[in-house]
Amino acid sequence: MILNLFPTFIAMILAVNLFVNSGFLDFVLNILKPIFNYIRVPVEILPLAIIRPISGSASLAYLNNIYSVHGTDSFIGLLGSVMQGSTDTTLYVISLYFGSIGIKKIRYSLVAGLCADIIGIIASIIVVNLLFS
Amino acid sequence: MVNIIWMLLIGIGICYGIFTNNLDTVNTTIIDSTKVSLDMLFKIFPVVALWMGLMKIAEKSKLLEKMSTKLSPFLTKLFPEIPKGHESLSLIASNIIANIFGLGSAATPFGLKAMSSLQKLNKNKNSASRSMITFLVINTSGLTIIPTTIISLRLMHGSSNPTRIVLACLISTISSTIGGIIVDRILARRYKD
Numbered sequence: 534m535i536l537n538l539f540p541t542f543i544a545m546i547l548a549v550n551l552f553v554n555s556g557f558l559d560f561v562l563n564i565l566k567p568i569f570n571y572i573r574v575p576v577e578i579l580p581l582a583i584i585r586p587i588s589g590s591a592s593l594a595y596l597n598n599i600y601s602v603h604g605t606d607s608f609i610g611l612l613g614s615v616m617q618g619s620t621d622t623t624l625y626v627i628s629l630y631f632g633s634i635g636i637k638k639i640r641y642s643l644v645a646g647l648c649a650d651i652i653g654i655i656a657s658i659i660v661v662n663l664l665f666s
Numbered sequence: 667m668v669n670i671i672w673m674l675l676i677g678i679g680i681c682y683g684i685f686t687n688n689l690d691t692v693n694t695t696i697i698d699s700t701k702v703s704l705d706m707l708f709k710i711f712p713v714v715a716l717w718m719g720l721m722k723i724a725e726k727s728k729l730l731e732k733m734s735t736k737l738s739p740f741l742t743k744l745f746p747e748i749p750k751g752h753e754s755l756s757l758i759a760s761n762i763i764a765n766i767f768g769l770g771s772a773a774t775p776f777g778l779k780a781m782s783s784l785q786k787l788n789k790n791k792n793s794a795s796r797s798m799i800t801f802l803v804i805n806t807s808g809l810t811i812i813p814t815t816i817i818s819l820r821l822m823h824g825s826s827n828p829t830r831i832v833l834a835c836l837i838s839t840i841s842s843t844i845g846g847i848i849v850d851r852i853l854a855r856r857y858k859d
Binding site: 539542543544545546547548549550551552553554555556557560584586587588591593596597600601604605606610611614615616617618619620621622623626627629630631633634635636637638639640641642644645646648649650652653656657660661664665 | 671672675676678679680682683686688691692695696698699700702703704706707774777778781782785791792793794798799802803805806807808809810813815816819820823824825826827828830831833834835837838839841842843845846849850853854856857
């Protein structure tokens, strides 16, 4: 199992680190910062919230990055942990499950799945604020 | 879809690095990535292996099976379209139980079988049925009670209290699952065909 995973893992960590270290992410986040400060949510969590429904391992790689930069028990570290733990990869599950039985019309499943993710993300922000701050 | 995202991440990273004269960072990142991923895998693997072993015992001792039967009264309410005693209900139950205990790799085969058994009940084979979407939403909202991977990753980064997040995860998982089911119900009514 570990040997099967390893190449993918390298590729993912590489992609995430390249994206973060090149400075592009900081550039985008700096623009959005005032809005997030206003609702008292650290802006660095935004990429995690976006990647989470798309790819579980990618978001794990980004979470790894958050831990290295901010520490596991900083506010953002805790928020990231809860966010990662509270939802699943909607897009992956939809393409795997519906692909396996040849469903072409997925109807409202993507909307419903993403709504569940958004609810999970909002819930984790509220819960972490209540429990840890 | 996912592949495109990877390519975008790498592409934007390299281009922006060149653009801002930061090619050094890009180079070191490429070389360092292997080391970082190896570290992560090695440190995460023992904890995950231990958990999977524990769960295998729960599976062999029929504990999971017992819990699945307990779940079926709830499932008949959630999936009113599936006739009572249909095989898909027990497959869905096994999938949910495996997911709850963080056994993603064990849950997927059950989930796939459940889907193909739901397909037998489906009238229009090209289009997703209501039960399929409900099942999918429950799956994607995340059901894991104990997020082992995250705990292992926190442990690896030297957290003083890696399990501190369990309660918070539980609360937000439950809210996202309940919220997902409510949204599913609302949309199901709207999309009636």
